[in-house]
Amino acid sequence: xxxxxxxxxxxxxxxxxxxxxxxxxxxxxxxxxxxxxxxxxxxxxxxxxxxxxxxxxxxxxxxxxxxxxxxxxxxxxxxxxxxxxxxxxxxxxxxxxxxxxxxxxxxxxxxxxxxxxxxxxxxxxxxxxxxxxxxxxxxxxxxxxxxxxxxxxxxxxxxxxxxxx
Numbered sequence: 746x747x748x749x750x751x752x753x754x755x756x757x758x759x760x761x762x763x764x765x766x767x768x769x770x771x772x773x774x775x776x777x778x779x780x781x782x783x784x785x786x787x788x789x790x791x792x793x794x795x796x797x798x799x800x801x802x803x804x805x806x807x808x809x810x811x812x813x814x815x816x817x818x819x820x821x822x823x824x825x826x827x828x829x830x831x832x833x834x835x836x837x838x839x840x841x842x843x844x845x846x847x848x849x850x851x852x853x854x855x856x857x858x859x860x861x862x863x864x865x866x867x868x869x870x871x872x873x874x875x876x877x878x879x880x881x882x883x884x885x886x887x888x889x890x891x892x893x894x895x896x897x898x899x900x901x902x903x904x905x906x907x908x909x910x
Contacts, residue, residue, distance in 0.1 A: 748776055784823045785856040785893070786810040787842065787901035788834075790863035796884040796898065797861065799831065800875040807877065807887045808894045811854065824857045832876060833868040834861045842901055847893045856897040858904065881906075 746755045748769040758768035760775055767776045787809055788797040798807040812827030814820055825836045839859040847854045867876055879887070881902055888895045 746776075746778070748772060750776075781813055781850075781852045782820075783811055783813045783847075783850075783852050783854055784820050784827060785854045785897055786824055786828060786836075786839075786859045787856060787897055788828065788859045788861050789901075789905065790878065791837065791860055793860070793905055795863065795878045795880060797832075797834075797863075797876055797878055798884060798887065799873050801872055802874055806889050806892075807875075807879075807884075808892075809856075809888075809897060810859075813852075814855075820855050820857070824859060828859060828861065831870050831873055834865055836861055842897065842904065845893055845896060854893055854897075856901070858901045 746767050747753065748755055748771065751769065751771050753769050753771040755767040755769055755776055757765040758775070760766045767778065768774070769776050789795065790797070797810070799810055800807050810828055810831060812823060812831070814823040818826070820841075821839065824839050828834055828836050837860045839857045842856045842858045844853060844855045846852075863878060869876065884898060888898055
């Protein structure tokens, strides 16, 4: 790791109450690692009996909706903006569900359960090739096992419908 301010190679140094933390000997400062934060959305219809999944350009898998939080934006605003940008759907209501570090992209994913109006026209942006409303069983079958998307889907289903896991 290198200092993002001066480019000097970082060393690990003990910091009380923190443990080993990257340290820049040139800047004489501890440099806590940082990484991007994104929202993930498990999107349900108003009846909460279908899940909207997306397939992105260059990807064969169906996944949940997701997007990076922009500087100065809170996670809740990012949820509404991302769903609107990708599908033109409006989020009717939403709430925080959970978070998980997503190693493949080195990003902290903050998941929300979102209710959207399934009767509105869906218009895909350039990031997506397809979206589809799925029953719970269809969604569980087509989302890749052991993925962050599957983790959030299963948690959201358990939260909304505890007896339908």
